[in-house]
Amino acid sequence: MVNVLLVEDNIEISKNIEEYFKGEVEIQAVYNGSDAIEYLGAYDYDIVILDLMLPEVSGMGVLKHISKNCLNTGVIILTAKEELGDKLKAFNLGANDYLTKPFFMEELKARINSILKSMGKVKKPNILEFKNMEIDMKVKKVFINNKELELNEKLYRLIEYMVINKGVLLFKEQIFDNVCGYNSDAATEIIEVYISRLRKQLSAFGYGKYLITKRGMGYLLDESIED
Template identity: 70%
Template sequence: MEFYLWSDGFMMKILLVEDNKEISDNVANYLEKVMEVQPVYSGGEAIEYLKTYNYDVVILDLMLPEIDGMTILSYISKRALNTGVIVLTAKEGLGDKLKAFNLGANDYLTKPFFLEELKARIIAILKSMGKIKKENLIEFMDIQIDIKTKTAYIGDEKLDINEKSYKLLEYLVINKGVLLFKEQIFDNVCGYGSDASTEIIEVYISRLRKQLAPFNYDKYISK
């Protein structure tokens, strides 16, 4: 699985503005594996969320209830919000495309579309805006984990940890702030087919705490 983060180390936030519930659900279910997605179903809702929260990318339909997509584009542009915008619409006309780009859209994708292409375009926008720090990197405070090389650092110091400790640390960082059950941790660290007892997780957690203690990071792992 890929993980893409903003420059400050958090998962990127997407505002999905689409009044077709089926399309919205499909996009949200696909993207939320690697991104934080907030679906809204009308232009009015979109404006309220944009007033209250910051988003890295807005996925924007043009034909919306209450307030149309072009008006939302104009709202984002006038307020100089630091967000990328992908127009996702059935409108294929050149005039609509030119108007959207003139109002500040970063990209324009017509329906029907491939989810993989939508994600690739999101990532391209985030890279161009400098919001992706590094692919395959996940972070918690000064802990950096490269899920491609399976290595972990605190600051500039590489952690000398074995495979199980690495898997445990990676899983905890990916799910930071989430209450995890022992069985969940066991399945992800040991594998579904493991013959070991779930009690082994307590041993792994105790070992990881000791390895993090010199950096004062053991306190962030609690029961």
């Protein structure tokens, strides 16, 4: 999943961006320039959305830090300042794009995708993602942190179906039809066995907690569970 550092001291704007992109990108929100520099030193980000008028260290200061340390991240300046001088200074310091407030979320999304494409960070269309899990639907293999899970055909179908429907409660009968097929002679209870085996595989990578059982109802993959 795309990792974004959002540096915006307006909490309302920050929360709106987080809500809009929920489930599509991983966003770490900070509210001042000092925290931004600290997080940039500790983690890798694909995109930084950066306000210019920040407490403690300005957005330009953060941009200078990114440039000085040659960090491989795209930067979108997000600010109410429209002066040409600010834009030129930001671009000269390595910013990829400049978006003036107020803005449309759809435009911000389009600009993020454009930068990711230009940096070669757009995932192939046959890849499904859930946190650091990648499912290659072309070769039918599943990886967590680049390590392959040992899954048979049924378990692969199960995890693929649940990732496609992440965050959605799936009834046992729905899962059975998609994993085993409508004409299968097996009992629907076999899904409990498959879920148990899949959870064991996921738990080896710390991902078992995301596979939630709703007793008497069904199952879901929930990426909102805190790490």
